[in-house]
Structures are given as structure tokens and as C-alpha cells.
Amino acid sequence: DQQVKQNSPSLSVQEGRISILNCDYTNSMxxxxxxxxxxxxxxxxxxxxxxxxKDKNEDGRFTVFLNKSAKHLSLHxxxxxxxxxxxxxxxxxxxxxxxxxxxxxxxxxxxxx
Amino acid sequence: DVKVTQSSRYLxxxxxxxxxxxxxxDMDHENxxxxxxxxxxxLRLIYFSYDVKMKEKGDIPEGYSVSREKKERFSLILESAxxxxxxxxxxxxxxxxxxxxxxxxxxGTRLTVT
Numbered sequence: 001d002q003q004v005k006q007n008s009p010s011l012s013v014q015e016g017r018i019s020i021l022n023c024d025y026t027n028s029m030x031x032x033x034x035x036x037x038x039x040x041x042x043x044x045x046x047x048x049x050x051x052x053x054k055d056k057n058e059d060g061r062f063t064v065f066l067n068k069s070a071k072h073l074s075l076h077x078x079x080x081x082x083x084x085x086x087x088x089x090x091x092x093x094x095x096x097x098x099x100x101x102x103x104x105x106x107x108x109x110x111x112x113x
Numbered sequence: 114d115v116k117v118t119q120s121s122r123y124l125x126x127x128x129x130x131x132x133x134x135x136x137x138x139d140m141d142h143e144n145x146x147x148x149x150x151x152x153x154x155x156l157r158l159i160y161f162s163y164d165v166k167m168k169e170k171g172d173i174p175e176g177y178s179v180s181r182e183k184k185e186r187f188s189l190i191l192e193s194a195x196x197x198x199x200x201x202x203x204x205x206x207x208x209x210x211x212x213x214x215x216x217x218x219x220x221g222t223r224l225t226v227t
Binding site: 006009032034036041042043044045046049089093099100101103104105106 | 117122144146148153154155156157158161163171203205207209214215216217218219220221223
């Protein structure tokens with residue numbers, strides 16, 4: 001049963017515009033969320049995270065918003081650049097002591113010039 | 114600079130072969146993980162290890178085994194490769210404790226079983 005869901009498999013956006021990636025979760029015990037970025041033929045790299053005690057975290061062009069009541073988070077990329085073209089995964093710690101993460105299916109972002 | 118390395122970037126094996134995928138991390142992390150990535154399915158956890166010689170099944174362990182004889186090395190073994198094991202395999206590591214949420218990934222091994 002997938003507890004972290006990314007329902008949009010792909011997103012196409014023009015360079016300079018905003019990219020909005022969405023992620024929903026089902027487990028209300030999740031208290032921390034991470035976004036990873038993955039280029040083809042490379043491993044995922046950590047992008048940004050947010051704790052459930054916050055509703056927003058910003059790092060340069062990347063901002064993550066958390067709506068706990070809706071069990072929803074989103075990643076905003078402003079402005080989008082061609083180098084942002086990648087697959088983005090949302091993840092949450094599964095809550096056990098082993099450091100496991102539950103990943104969403106990913107969203108492929110394509111930024112066009 | 115943190116580093117996770119995987120022994121091969123690309124592998125082609127035949128059905129029924131025994132396949133070894135090696136992963137080494139230089140960060141002295143306690144936790145190590147093996148995932149496979151398939152389109153539309155995200156990253157699915159195969160096995161993980163939280164200490165030397167310790168291992169736990171993930172979500173899809175069938176057809177796989179693992180070995181962790183040293184802290185820095187975590188091996189994934191396909192006992193008898195099958196075509197449905199064609200996938201991208203990713204190794205990751207993380208420390209235990211408060212900072213243990215973030216996992217560090219290797220570059221991946223693209224395995225094709227023919």
C-alpha cells in the first residue's frame with residue numbers, strides 16, 4: 001500500500017515559469033518529508049526537506065509547502081530552468097527506527113526553453 | 114564529500130545467472146539500503162541493513178539476498194536472475210540518529226537480464 005503518492009507522472013513547463021509538483025500522503029504519523037531530484041543514469045540527490053512543525057521551507061529557487069490537514073505537500077520551483085529537467089521524488093520516513101523512507105512514484109519535469 | 118559507489122554502471126546478464134551488485138560507502142554510515150527503480154513505481158526497497166551482518170527485508174525481497182560483512186560494503190545478490198529483474202538498482206546509506214532521515218545514493222546500476 002503506497003503511503004506517499006505523486007499522482008502526476010509528468011510536468012512540462014516553460015523556462016522562467018513556476019513548476020509545481022504535488023505529493024499526497026496517507027499516514028498522519030509522518031512528521032518529516034524530503035524531496036529528491038534524479039537525473040537519468042544518476043542516483044537521486046537530496047533537494048529540500050520540511051518538518052511537520054513548519055508549513056513552508058525555502059531554499060533558493062525551491063520552496064516546499066506542507067498542508068497537514070490535507071496530508072498534502074508541494075514543491076515549487078521558481079523560476080524553472082532547463083537544468084531542473086529531472087525526476088522528482090517525494091519521500092517520508094516510515095517511522096520505524098531503521099531510517100527507512102517511503103518514496104512516491106516520481107514526477108518527470110521537463111523545462112522547455 | 115560523501116560518496117556511495119556501485120561496482121558497475123551497466124550490466125547484462127542471462128536468465129538463471131547469479132548476479133552480484135556491490136555498494137561501498139565512505140561515510141561510516143550504519144544504515145545501508147538497496148532499491149530498485151522502475152517507471153511509474155518509484156523507488157521500492159528490496160533489503161536494508163542497520164549494522165554489520167544484520168539485514169532486514171524491505172517491500173520486495175523475493176528473488177534477492179544481501180550480505181554485509183563490513184560496515185562500508187553492502188552487496189545485493191540475485192540468486193538466479195530473471196527477466197523481471199531487469200531494472201535500475203540503487204544503493205543508499207544513512208547515519209542513525211536525528212540526522213538519519215536523509216539517504217545518500219550511489220549512481221545506480223542498470224541491469225538487463227536477457
